[in-house]
Amino acid sequence: MNKMGKTGIVIALVVVVTIVFIAKQKKTASEGPSNSSQMVPRLVDLGADKCIPCKMMAPILEELKAQYAGRMDVDFIDVWENPDEKVKYNIKLIPTQIFYDASGKELFRHEGFYSKEDILRKWVELGVTFEETISKPPVFERFEPSEVDARLKDQICYLCDGDIDPKTLVTVKAEKGDVRLCGPHCYFIMYSCLTEDKTGFENKVSVADFTSGESVPLTQAMFLAGADKQGRPVLYAYATADAANQAQQASGGNVIGLKALKQNELSHRCGFCDRACYPQDAAEVIVEGGIHTWGCCSHCALGVAARVGKDIEIHEKDRLTGDPVVVKTLNGSIASLEPSTAVAWFGQRQKPDGSWSSAGCFHQGFFTSTENLEKWVQQNPYETGKLISIHQALADKIKLSPEQIQKACKIGECSPK
Ligand SMILES: [Zn+2]
Numbered sequence: 001m002n003k004m005g006k007t008g009i010v011i012a013l014v015v016v017v018t019i020v021f022i023a024k025q026k027k028t029a030s031e032g033p034s035n036s037s038q039m040v041p042r043l044v045d046l047g048a049d050k051c052i053p054c055k056m057m058a059p060i061l062e063e064l065k066a067q068y069a070g071r072m073d074v075d076f077i078d079v080w081e082n083p084d085e086k087v088k089y090n091i092k093l094i095p096t097q098i099f100y101d102a103s104g105k106e107l108f109r110h111e112g113f114y115s116k117e118d119i120l121r122k123w124v125e126l127g128v129t130f131e132e133t134i135s136k137p138p139v140f141e142r143f144e145p146s147e148v149d150a151r152l153k154d155q156i157c158y159l160c161d162g163d164i165d166p167k168t169l170v171t172v173k174a175e176k177g178d179v180r181l182c183g184p185h186c187y188f189i190m191y192s193c194l195t196e197d198k199t200g201f202e203n204k205v206s207v208a209d210f211t212s213g214e215s216v217p218l219t220q221a222m223f224l225a226g227a228d229k230q231g232r233p234v235l236y237a238y239a240t241a242d243a244a245n246q247a248q249q250a251s252g253g254n255v256i257g258l259k260a261l262k263q264n265e266l267s268h269r270c271g272f273c274d275r276a277c278y279p280q281d282a283a284e285v286i287v288e289g290g291i292h293t294w295g296c297c298s299h300c301a302l303g304v305a306a307r308v309g310k311d312i313e314i315h316e317k318d319r320l321t322g323d324p325v326v327v328k329t330l331n332g333s334i335a336s337l338e339p340s341t342a343v344a345w346f347g348q349r350q351k352p353d354g355s356w357s358s359a360g361c362f363h364q365g366f367f368t369s370t371e372n373l374e375k376w377v378q379q380n381p382y383e384t385g386k387l388i389s390i391h392q393a394l395a396d397k398i399k400l401s402p403e404q405i406q407k408a409c410k411i412g413e414c415s416p417k
């Protein structure tokens with residue numbers, strides 16, 4: 001080998017070694033010092049305990065740490081105490097926040113004070129949603145009812161699947177036969193989401209007289225609207241105004257005709273699917289800007305964020321205990337959840353082709369804890385479905401297309417067939 005050849009090999013070796021060295025350096029720099037559980041996105045705040053903006057960061061970091069436990073690692077590094085870290089992370093100012101994705105790749109860094117809202121917005125902007133980065137299996141599910149539903153078909157409400165009391169029965173004449181509902185409220189929910197022309201529809205409907213159980217045309221009935229011990233509306237139909245007045249004297253409430261009743265029943269609507277609902281049963285939804293609306297179920301309440309494309313605040317009740325669950329969204333993600341242990345039940349039902357789909361609004365709910373959810377499922381032997389996180393429940397709504405949102409519960413599912 002001549003001199004030129006040898007020099008060439010040496011140069012080539014030097015180049016290779018240099019490239020490997022640079023690549024290694026780069027890898028270390030971009031990944032940041034490794035973290036024990038780098039399976040989730042990570043936020044590192046580099047600061048010191050005596051710098052003022054750093055001190056302002058401390059409670060924010062604590063909140064994020066608690067709220068996103070298991071979904072985002074939040075670390076604070078004091079660079080005055082650990083000057084080496086300043087070099088390792090290559091920072092110029094304190095505080096500096098560095099955002100890493102679940103694989104440890106640096107996505108973004110920010111210098112100075114950074115509010116919680118800005119941090120959460122930035123994660124969304126960076127395309128990091130905390131739910132997708134972890135694949136925790138559902139901790140609870142039941143796809144076989146715990147009891148066989150032995151009720152006859154005509155004893156089950158077409159809309160809510162509840163028992164039908166013959167004294168509050170509402171019957172709608174439909175092409176394929178009678179559709180039976182547990183009471184006037186379920187009738188109005190169904191009526192509110194009819195997609196067909198409603199002209200003359202009421203002539204197909206009859207209600208049971210609460211005293212005799214006899215069938216009365218809806219358009220001729222009088223109604224007694226009252227409240228039960230918990231303050232929830234109750235509604236009874238009577239064949240005559242006299243009968244309704246007599247009942248009113250005995251138990252209180254207001255006697256009203258169909259027109260006024262219909263107005264009352266249709267005055268509160270779900271902000272997602274447009275179903276009629278009672279505020280006592282529904283989740284309250286406050287849309288950014290101050291508009292108040294309702295979610296006929298907790299999943300519908302989350303759907304309002306998808307429908308209006310704005311941040312929302314939901315006030316819902318645990319289905320077992322009635323304890324409050326408060327959810328706030330930010331750019332289509334969950335910004336806060338109170339209590340942080342709250343979970344959702346996704347009620348599902350098997351279709352004749354074997355696949356599973358949503359069991360509908362009556363079979364969904366939020367719970368303050370997994371234990372409450374499990375208790376509720378045990379108390380409701382026919383419920384089937386699974387526990388999902390509220391993050392997942394929101395994500396499922398956010399991913400709907402505008403067409404799917406438009407059709408929400410107006411796909412004729414609730415119409416009598
Ligand atoms: Zn019903």
Ligand SMILES: [Zn+2]
Nearest residue numbers: 270273296300
């Ligand atoms: Zn709804």
